[in-house]
Amino acid sequence: MTPTSDSTPHPAPSRPAPPTVEEARLTVPLVEDGQPLAAQVLAASGFDALVDEGVRRLSSAGSPDALTAAVREIAAGLWTAAVDRAQGRGAQGPLDLYDDRPLYWARTSLSAALRQLTSPHLTGQHQRYALLRLLDRRSRGIERDGDLWPDARADEVRVQVSGFDVFGLDTSVRHSNPSGAAALQLDGAVLETPYGAVRVRAVVLPVSYADFDQGVVEDAYGPVLQAGPDRADLITTISMTARGRMDVERWAADARGGTPDNLRDQHFGPVSRAARWPQPEPNPEWIETTLPHAAMVAAGTGPWPVVLKRGIQEWPAGASDPASLVAAPDPGPGSTPAAGTGGDYLSNESMYRSNRLRLALGATDVPGGHLHISALEYPEDPAVLGDDAFEADRRAVVDQTVALVRAAAAEVARRAQSKPRER
Template structure:
């Protein structure tokens, strides 16, 4: 039986993604992967192949210099490999659970999720930063996501903080409700709340401004994801969660530290209740969440899940969400670095 590719994987064959892959050199990933996969004689060997190729994509994407910083080759190469893996007919028996496991390995390896490890010792300030894949690709198949580009830029960055050295590890999340339903955020970030010093989630926001999102709501507003799937209702977290969570990032310090060509706003705007009421200064106690400061889509959801993990860990790390401007460029990456540095400084013990 033939395993069909997903709508997201099918877009790889559009002219623009193909051009991007060819131009970036990432187009070579798919034939190499196909050849190695063909030689796999059992599930264990297939896992090794998938892990190695997924990990190589991430390494190559984070190695590119600032002048050529682009999150799109990684995105499209991952999908090309995923399509190949989904339609692969191995020489051995592979049940759906086995294939699903291989798909998961490809995802976590190529997204930096398995690389969220830090050097041991007291001298480090460990900072986790996450971005997102491109989305709304039916409108613009050539679009990028500045938060993905920022994650690639920030991964591995070290800088002095007091007498210690901050080190950043990054990951990029899919724009798919199902992965969030399956607990990908918790798998990636729960451990970080036990050992890191700060966890920032980033996404693509409005034109011409940074938003430091203060309030996250427990509600999904039904926007379509990269598979064309819509989800609405309460965010399904294990054990349930509160209607609202709040950033613990030093938003005022961050806004000052990152002042630059693009304005940085601390955003406390929410929508609550039934009937709905817009509030500019955060939710009223006991109210039902409709939209967080960062909306009701996956950026609000990763912010909600991350800050809920923080509250459950009881270590209270600086954690929260930043919407980056839609535009990209060196100045915006510089301001993003200033925001991350300010968050790391606040993580030092007094």
């Protein structure tokens, strides 16, 4: 018998996946019976239209290749829109340009839509999760098309930085993160210094142990630390610390702990080794900053004091009792780390991972470290996204962060004048 139609079996569409902890917060309001915070942020920034268009494109993709292409373009467009908005290009809505929250909540909204998508071209959960990863990495500026340093001149100092997503959302979904806001201000920026121009590349990291275990930090920094013409001249991770201080962290520790991440997950123990990237042997227990901290402190930025922070926690060499944990200014010989100067959370780990990779790739001439920046103070009225005082405070923190990146890069540029780097 000759079939009259295509009798080839086709796999059934993949079932929608349950929402993550982060995606479940999309419906959380600032106050009881209020509008969800995410919806307020998206409407006030014009990013609701980006989300709506992204969902439409996902739903209308006509083939597996078209679906993949849609995710790639949607994610890249979201990152570009966030950077453009932060830097005053085509901004919409009344939300302050220094606000980092539109990127986070738009990405989370699109992630939820993709996780729930029912499509004949989505035929396995492995395919869905591959697309979710693609959406995540490209919307963070980590995976991009084209040159790593577009339009850069050979004589420009090249700096890569990273900020973080918002976090602490179980305390309040209103939270902003000035380190993520600083990354959006810095991506693609050309900073002028007395010793020449500095070109900056920036990414925003997730607050997620699982993503760190999967190598998101190494994926972000690896391309600019490999030998060759695209190697950066300076790297620094950036995150938020306590109120009213700006700390250049002296020591990163091979230790993790701290509070739960954005998925309410906690990990304890040494930092995991990243797949696909080389690691130094032996694995370092401690990594000391090589940022030009003296120049950063001496730059006179404000409003907050800048210090090279010391003070770690360790088990002395040979200690086996958990109660033998001690605090010290600097690590002792043969000690086992419990916390670096920046603690034991993902801030410390971002410094440790990026600089462990820097050492493994032989980029010992590239200064690297971590900058902790001041936390924010929120309006007393719990029902508002922000007010003039809050926005001015965040701008002050972000502007000082940019000034500190400029000061560090200027010192690298000054040193390079006596010994230019070959590209």
